[in-house]
Amino acid sequence: MKKNCYFLQLELNCKNHMILAINEDTKGARSLIGYMVLEDVNRPGTPNDFKDLHPVFFKDWDDDRNLIFARIYTFDSITEEKQDALIELAETFIEFKPSVNLKLDFFVASEVLKLYENSWENDMKMIPVYQWLIDADSENPISLAKLKIDSLNHLSQDE
Template identity: 85%
Template sequence: MEKSCYLLKLELNCKNHMIFAIREEIKLVTSLIGYMVLEDVNRPGTPNDFKDLHPVFLKDWDDDRNLIFARIYTFESISEEKIDALIELAETFIEFKPSVNLKVDFFVANEVLKLYEQSWENDMNRIPVYQWLIDANSENPISLANLKMDSLNHLSQDE
């Protein structure tokens, strides 16, 4: 099996939401495999946020660190090896913040691929892709209805 390298491209940067395109490179050929959404929910994590943890750990919950969700949407199922690599990549974004808790979730999202393909027919307008990604699982969704394509040329899309 060929070794993969993952590249992240910042696509959207708002106050509490960041969206990155995930590109996989194998033998110098790069392809889009999905998106990563980071959401700062501005609250401590709770046991409900980490239901997959062992109940013994949850009964003694005392974590008051700020919670950031990393949601990774791929166009198709990926191997455990790729999941581990993408978790590591997500963790590198916040690992040196002093008091943050990261929750990483994975989703296979055919809808995102369809919207991405439609963007090719619409002057590469990916704003509908970003809106879907934010609406899908965000605790604090935002509307991108007033976002202009030109604003994507700036580091931040906050207005």
């Protein structure tokens, strides 16, 4: 059985937010299955950020590493095997940073697919897609209202 491959494509790169398109290669055909959003919240993680940890860890909490949220939005639900592959991709972005803590969550967001399809029909103006992804769960949301399409031709979209 041949495994599927995943490719990340940089879509938006701002000071504290990155958006990457997740493409799946299945038997040579590549298709967009969702987006990964990385957000640097510029603070240490707290027990409230990791509510799924057993309470016994909370009494000795002393983690002062910088917290980065990774949120993966897929158009449809995905298997645990696919989730594991995407977790590995997310971790490779920050695994060699000396003092960083990653908080990763998965979401099924069919509304992102609708926005993507509408944007594709509108000369590929994807800014509404990016804004939705940032607004959805960001601790420090930013506005992309002044973002110009031409700025997407640069490595960073900070103005």
